[in-house]
Amino acid sequence: MKQLTLIILSIIFNSAILHAQDTTKYPWPLSPVNQSRTISGTFCEYRSTSTSGHYHNGVDIPAPAGTPVLAVLPGTVTVAYTSDPTGYDNYIRVRTVIDGKNKDLTYYHTNPVRTVGQVVSQGETISTIAIDHVHLIEYYLGNTSLEINAIRPDGGLLNLVDIWKPNIRTVRFFVDESTLQLPATNIGGKVDIIVHIQEVNGSGSSSGSNNGSYGIGYKILSADTQTVIYNPPSNSLRYQYYSKPLNDYVNYNYYRPEASTSNHVYILTNGKGASDVAATRIVTNNYWDAGSLPNGNYVVMIYTYDTRRNADTVYVPITKTDLDLIPPSQTNLYSVTSESTNSVSIKWEQNSTPDLKGHRLFFSFDNSGWSLRDNENVLTSTVTSKSYDYTFDKEIFFRITAVDTAPSANLSVQSDVYGVRINKGIPKTLIVDGFTRTSGSYKQVYHDFVAYYAKSFSTDFQSTSNSAIIAGHINLTNYDLVIWFLGDESTSDEAFSSLEQEIVKQYLRQGGKLFVTGSEIGYDLFSNGTSQDKLFFNNFLKSGYLMDNSGSLTINGEAGTLFQSLNFNYGLVSAGSPYNEDYPDALDTIGGSQVLLRYANSRIAAVGFKGLFEGGSKNGGVMVMGFPFETIIGQLSRTALMNSIFSYFDLSTSINDGNEKRLPRNFVLHQNYPNPFNPSTIIKYQIPITSHVKIKVYDLIGREVVSLVDEVKPAGDYSIELNSSYFNLSSGVYFYELRTDSFINLKKMVIIK
Numbered sequence: 001m002k003q004l005t006l007i008i009l010s011i012i013f014n015s016a017i018l019h020a021q022d023t024t025k026y027p028w029p030l031s032p033v034n035q036s037r038t039i040s041g042t043f044c045e046y047r048s049t050s051t052s053g054h055y056h057n058g059v060d061i062p063a064p065a066g067t068p069v070l071a072v073l074p075g076t077v078t079v080a081y082t083s084d085p086t087g088y089d090n091y092i093r094v095r096t097v098i099d100g101k102n103k104d105l106t107y108y109h110t111n112p113v114r115t116v117g118q119v120v121s122q123g124e125t126i127s128t129i130a131i132d133h134v135h136l137i138e139y140y141l142g143n144t145s146l147e148i149n150a151i152r153p154d155g156g157l158l159n160l161v162d163i164w165k166p167n168i169r170t171v172r173f174f175v176d177e178s179t180l181q182l183p184a185t186n187i188g189g190k191v192d193i194i195v196h197i198q199e200v201n202g203s204g205s206s207s208g209s210n211n212g213s214y215g216i217g218y219k220i221l222s223a224d225t226q227t228v229i230y231n232p233p234s235n236s237l238r239y240q241y242y243s244k245p246l247n248d249y250v251n252y253n254y255y256r257p258e259a260s261t262s263n264h265v266y267i268l269t270n271g272k273g274a275s276d277v278a279a280t281r282i283v284t285n286n287y288w289d290a291g292s293l294p295n296g297n298y299v300v301m302i303y304t305y306d307t308r309r310n311a312d313t314v315y316v317p318i319t320k321t322d323l324d325l326i327p328p329s330q331t332n333l334y335s336v337t338s339e340s341t342n343s344v345s346i347k348w349e350q351n352s353t354p355d356l357k358g359h360r361l362f363f364s365f366d367n368s369g370w371s372l373r374d375n376e377n378v379l380t381s382t383v384t385s386k387s388y389d390y391t392f393d394k395e396i397f398f399r400i401t402a403v404d405t406a407p408s409a410n411l412s413v414q415s416d417v418y419g420v421r422i423n424k425g426i427p428k429t430l431i432v433d434g435f436t437r438t439s440g441s442y443k444q445v446y447h448d449f450v451a452y453y454a455k456s457f458s459t460d461f462q463s464t465s466n467s468a469i470i471a472g473h474i475n476l477t478n479y480d481l482v483i484w485f486l487g488d489e490s491t492s493d494e495a496f497s498s499l500e501q502e503i504v505k506q507y508l509r510q511g512g513k514l515f516v517t518g519s520e521i522g523y524d525l526f527s528n529g530t531s532q533d534k535l536f537f538n539n540f541l542k543s544g545y546l547m548d549n550s551g552s553l554t555i556n557g558e559a560g561t562l563f564q565s566l567n568f569n570y571g572l573v574s575a576g577s578p579y580n581e582d583y584p585d586a587l588d589t590i591g592g593s594q595v596l597l598r599y600a601n602s603r604i605a606a607v608g609f610k611g612l613f614e615g616g617s618k619n620g621g622v623m624v625m626g627f628p629f630e631t632i633i634g635q636l637s638r639t640a641l642m643n644s645i646f647s648y649f650d651l652s653t654s655i656n657d658g659n660e661k662r663l664p665r666n667f668v669l670h671q672n673y674p675n676p677f678n679p680s681t682i683i684k685y686q687i688p689i690t691s692h693v694k695i696k697v698y699d700l701i702g703r704e705v706v707s708l709v710d711e712v713k714p715a716g717d718y719s720i721e722l723n724s725s726y727f728n729l730s731s732g733v734y735f736y737e738l739r740t741d742s743f744i745n746l747k748k749m750v751i752i753k
Contacts, residue, residue: 021154022155024141025155027122036162038061041135043149046263055244058135058136060135063129072122073103074119075097078116079106080092080093087131091106093106095144102141103141107136112126136150165311167312173318175325177413178413180325185319187319187320188325189324193302196266215237216238216240216268217302218238218301221301232273237275239283245277248443249283252284252285270286272284301314326404328412329351331349331359334464334468339387343387344390346400350384351381351412355405360379360401362400364398395419396419397417399446414446417446417451419450419463421454421459429462431453434465434466435449437489440487450463452630453483453630455638456641457642462479470499476512479512481515484514484517485516485518486517486628495518501533508620511619514620518626521541521543523583542591542607544587553571554568555597555605558597561595563596563641565640569633570633571628577630577632577633584627587606587626588607596623608622608623610648623645667685669736675749677751679723679725682721683708684717685738690715693713694710694740695737696737697729697736700734705734706727734749
């Protein structure tokens with residue numbers, strides 16, 4: 001076994017450089033410059049200091065605050081950032097020209113003492129350490145956007161002494177893309193190999209003993225370890241951290257449930273091999289197909305090494321079996337709606353997995369703590385909907401998971417999260433989830449973004465997928481407001497298909513009110529769309545298109561509108577967004593629309609229109625936002641914006657508490673009382689939404705004789721007195737009318753004198 005290990009590692013070491021070499025070498029940035037120091041953080045370690053995690057893009061060299069930092073190469077200062085009073089985010093960048101190519105080095109977490117444009121010599125003091133270390137970032141020669149490893153074997157820091165080997169702590173096996181762990185005695189199907197490695201870079205330093213590795217790989221050997229049964233691409237090498245992969249893929253490289261700044265746990269089977277990762281900087285989902293092997297005993301060999309060829313290898317005996325370890329495919333929720341004031345209906349798509357047993361349905365009141373409502377014994381494979389009594393006047397959320405018939409049941413990935421709120425009064429809002437893309441900024445196969453919208457207002461809502469709209473299960477005209485979110489849905493996924501466009505057109509023509517949000521709507525429909533797409537974008541979404549990237553993550557409300565007091569940020573995971581937003585659309589007005597929101601650089605972020613749409617019979621409204629609502633940072637900011645949106649559409653977002661009378665759910669004009677009357681009578685009416693109310697009195701031949709009300713009123717119950725003497729009305733038959741933008745009713749009354 002030892003002889004085979006040495007042969008394998010020798011082959012790997014001799015072919016391990018996967019990049020065109022950058023052999024630039026330089027001394028240390030701290031005095032004495034030729035003396036090796038402890039490295040307390042290595043290149044491409046996992047960092048859990050942001051919500052979604054990221055790669056460490058340099059090497060950390062510890063020293064006390066105030067220690068002079070020296071230029072490792074001569075050059076010109078291109079950046080000297082000093083705006084952080086703590087010094088943590090301050091840095092200086094020096095550019096050196098080597099053989100006509102630019103070579104950049106950044107000295108991060110340091111306070112610059114040189115300014116932009118100054119020429120510095122090698123060994124000259126350029127900054128001082130702000131807190132406890134300098135974070136040295138090196139960029140590839142001739143490519144000043146590609147970060148590379150400053151302790152790589154063929155370049156970087158000179159005289160690095162590293163005699164400490166990395167240690168493979170644990171090796172585990174999971175069903176691909178799941179948290180279902182497999183025992184080594186029952187391996188089969190598509191398998192993820194999860195490996196915890198601790199790299200040491202110093203003696204007696206806790207901060208120097210939690211670094212990541214340089215190269216990692218695996219092979220499948222025969223039970224006696226003498227024969228290689230399976231050799232993955234790149235001669236078994238899965239990752240080699242010469243240059244940094246893209247941060248968007250860090251959680252395919254590392255095992256997110258356990259990886260942290262001090263705990264480096266790798267998904268060894270992801271990616272297409274180290275050569276592909278080096279070339280593309282992408283780590284896609286992948287697996288080891290254990291199902292392709294005959295049943296029997298094997299050995300999984302895991303190896304790792306650092307930049308100085310210190311290595312560790314472990315051998316894990318396994319048994320491959322035919323045990324069913326493959327989970328069912330994901331089941332998609334269709335909709336969660338309210339059938340009545342005390343009933344909730346959940347519908348889902350038919351799952352075609354051959355060995356499907358049924359589903360487990362979970363519920364939550366806060367989208368946090370989840371409980372099982374029914375299992376696969378109730379929700380069998382033929383069941384695709386379920387209704388439940390629901391008497392609470394608060395929101396409830398649901399998600400569903402498919403279950404197969406295996407002796408040890410396999411569970412699918414969960415569905416998206418949908419929900420409903422009933423008995424809180426109108427307006428009645430439908431939240432449409434049109435976001436299915438997983439190749440953009442957000443890469444998970446499920447999300448809970450419906451909850452982001454639902455929690456930003458307090459009145460009734462229901463939720464649905466766009467698939468249910470297309471299938472005709474949901475009628476938009478039943479709703480006062482439709483919120484349609486698209487995330488970063490783009491050209492390959494279609495923001496609005498031709499069928500969806502026709503459904504939306506009919507809704508707007510009949511007086512519907514639509515709020516659309518997403519970052520690629522204009523890019524898809526107008527920049528890359530058909531002539532039909534462009535007409536829909538201009539004539540029904542009432543939006544013009546300026547550019548694909550607005551260049552700002554800050555939003556301000558437009559002066560003179562209901563949105564003028566708003567100011568917020570969005571699209572930054574490190575600040576709390578669920579995903580980064582990198583290409584928000586910049587819009588323009590067209591066809592009578594107006595600016596509602598602007599980016600901080602004054603480009604238009606949202607437009608709105610109220611009025612009659614092409615071919616329409618009633619006034620409707622639309623608001624289109626060029627960035628995703630769910631990426632807005634902070635619940636308060638999301639709520640403030642949603643309040644303004646509801647107000648823009650003359651809708652109410654608020655409700656009375658349990659001690660007050662509930663808001664009316666419908667328009668009603670009551671019969672006056674008394675009737676007949678002399679000289680006075682009371683007319684009562686109720687309106688469920690903020691409306692421009694007109695109440696007029698007409699004589700028997702239709703002439704207007706009295707205007708009692710002509711003003712905008714919020715939702716509520718009202719009454720008004722009509723005194724016939726005051727208006728000099730004689731005996732006879734009259735008619736009184738309640739009229740709003742969406743309601744007209746007429747009743748008869750009689751004056752007897």
